[in-house]
Amino acid sequence: MDTPICDFVENYIEQDCLRLHMPGHKGESFLGIEKFDITEISGADSLYQASGIIKKSEEIASEIFGAHTFYSASGSSLCIRAMLYLAMLLNKNKSGKPYVIAGRNAHKAFLSATALLDFDIEWICGKDSYLSCEICPRKLDEMLLAAKDKPFAVYVTSPDYLGNICDIKSISSVCRKHNVLLIVDNAHGAYLKFLKKSMHPIDLGADMCCDSAHKTLPVLTGGAYLHISENSDMYLVRKAKDAMLLFGSTSPSYLILQSLDKANVYLQSYTKRLEDFLPDIKTLKANLIGRGFELAGTEPLKLTVMPKSYGYTGHEFADELRKHNIECEFCDPDYVVLMFTPEIGAEGIKKTLKAFGEIKKKDAVLKTPPEIKVKEKVMSVRQAYFSLQEECDVKNSIGKILADSMIGCPPAVSVVLCGERVDESDVKCFEYYGINKVKVVKE
Ligand SMILES: Cc1ncc(COP(=O)(O)O)c(C=O)c1O
Structure with missing residues (x-):
């Protein structure tokens, strides 16, 4: 080639x-x-x-x-x-x-x-x-x-x-x-x-x-x-x-x-490499489900854990994994996303399995995520982006028009959309996802 x-x-x-x-x-x-x-x-x-x-x-x-x-x-x-x-x-x-x-x-x-x-x-x-x-x-x-x-x-x-x-x-x-x-x-x-x-x-x-x-x-x-x-x-x-x-x-x-x-x-030759690797990750997922972990998604190479059923928020669970020298791709209050490829090899799978095995299940009452909704927009995304903007604390943003939700990467997906007027439920949403400041359209 x-x-x-x-x-x-x-x-x-x-x-x-x-x-x-x-x-x-x-x-x-x-x-x-x-x-x-x-x-x-x-x-x-x-x-x-x-x-x-x-x-x-x-x-x-x-x-x-x-x-x-x-x-x-x-x-x-x-x-x-x-x-x-x-x-x-x-x-x-x-x-x-x-x-x-x-x-x-x-x-x-x-x-x-x-x-x-x-x-x-x-x-x-x-x-x-x-x-x-x-x-x-x-x-x-x-x-x-x-x-x-x-x-x-x-x-x-x-x-x-x-x-x-x-x-x-x-x-x-x-x-x-x-x-x-x-x-x-x-x-x-x-x-x-x-x-x-x-x-x-x-x-x-x-x-x-x-x-x-x-x-x-x-x-x-x-x-x-x-x-x-x-x-x-x-x-x-x-x-x-x-x-x-x-x-x-x-x-x-x-x-x-x-x-x-x-x-x-x-x-x-990647199909062959995947063919060789996918059974390992399938077994890993089955093993974790067997141990009581809840998983999300069906994408073959991704392992998305919903650790609340195990007594942890996503951030807490990611910290537990860090104690085992494992770094996740992404976590939020509800999920921990782990990305595998054949490059991680059988050793990587073994290490993951061992780490999960050593994390103890807890009893904890954890908050549920806020409902995600689409609201009526007050202005277009373009108008919001091109408006004069100011940064403000989330708790002071009620009634203002969101210009930038200031969500970083990962996951770079907005929890509230720009061009929409912020209401109390949006503030709860921002707070739930740990967003303290937003950019709003300057009045
Ligand atoms: C769903 C989705 N689309 C697009 C992108 C942007 O991809 P890139 O980082 O290759 O620019 C990302 C990045 O994380 C993503 O998660």
């Missing part, structure tokens, strides 16, 4: 050129990786006008994913903005304001795209957590039937942060029936392509999706893919690079591009 980007950089290092070009480290070792860190020198191609080694590498990735695949060195966040821009280009409903039907658990990058591209959102709300949103294909069908003007896309986050997976196959047939594009935030699911029976959104009928390669594949942080289905309008493919350039840095990291390039080799 060719690795054109890695090969080019290796050759360049061997030549030992005087680097009178960016970056300023000149290949000298500070972190130790600088010699690999080049820029768009002669022969190195250019990510957004790819015609050489990057194009070749992306073609290899396209072959692997069975899609038109484009690299991002700025994560899925960049791909999300690009996908929404692309979908807007195909918007046929030119009369009303363009809008998207979206699951309420959308990542912050979706909200920033909303603000930048100035479209409206019709939210579908989840029941159990602000991080989850089951999209019922029948209800979606009803929504689309009832819509006077069609949305320019349906936007679904699957898998979500907790490991829940939507029925993309049914959702995509509903979208196709109504001639509406389906965009999937598959940031957590790059590996789904490599299950024995692919569960990748593109294989299940999505028009576009993003995968954060760095989240579940052995790729450096920031490495991601934008995939466009081979069945989609070719205009999306022709405009994909322009869309990425519109939001991305003109200096994408070649370290990340090499990492994506190298991953292509690994991905050739």
Whole structure:
């Protein structure tokens, strides 16, 4: 398997050129990786006008994913903005304001795209957590039937942060029936392509999706893919690079591009690696359930614990795991998310099992999470983002319009949406999730 980007950089290092070009480290070792860190020198191609080694590498990735695949060195966040821009280009409903039907658990990058591209959102709300949103294909069908003007896309986050997976196959047939594009935030699911029976959104009928390669594949942080289905309008493919350039840095990291390039080799045999590893994680999950742990989600590589049934909040349980030298991906009052890949190996599984075995069950009365609701918006997300803002303590925010919920990453999903007026129940919600300050629209 060719690795054109890695090969080019290796050759360049061997030549030992005087680097009178960016970056300023000149290949000298500070972190130790600088010699690999080049820029768009002669022969190195250019990510957004790819015609050489990057194009070749992306073609290899396209072959692997069975899609038109484009690299991002700025994560899925960049791909999300690009996908929404692309979908807007195909918007046929030119009369009303363009809008998207979206699951309420959308990542912050979706909200920033909303603000930048100035479209409206019709939210579908989840029941159990602000991080989850089951999209019922029948209800979606009803929504689309009832819509006077069609949305320019349906936007679904699957898998979500907790490991829940939507029925993309049914959702995509509903979208196709109504001639509406389906965009999937598959940031957590790059590996789904490599299950024995692919569960990748593109294989299940999505028009576009993003995968954060760095989240579940052995790729450096920031490495991601934008995939466009081979069945989609070719205009999306022709405009994909322009869309990425519109939001991305003109200096994408070649370290990340090499990492994506190298991953292509690994991905050739990844189905086998997953096949070998998945029984271990299945056994781990079964074992934990047997010991009385409640788990959430069905995503094969994610282990989401609901530790309240064991007497711990998510934060307390994460601390218990830290005592065993295990660091989780994410915790909140209700959940602890642990992410596995074959790279963790059998030893990692053993260590996890041992740690869980040593955590003692407790009796504790713990608070239940507040209900998540969608309220009437007072102003659009864009108006809220572009308004004069001030920071205030959550307890002083009642009656004010939320401009930024100030939720960090992870999980970067808002518990209350900007553009909505904060009420008492929102304050309870902020407090429950440990958010003490918010940004509100200055009056
Ligand atoms: C559901 C979801 N979508 C998108 C993103 C953004 O991905 P990236 O970090 O690759 O930009 C994240 C990041 O955590 C995420 O959890």
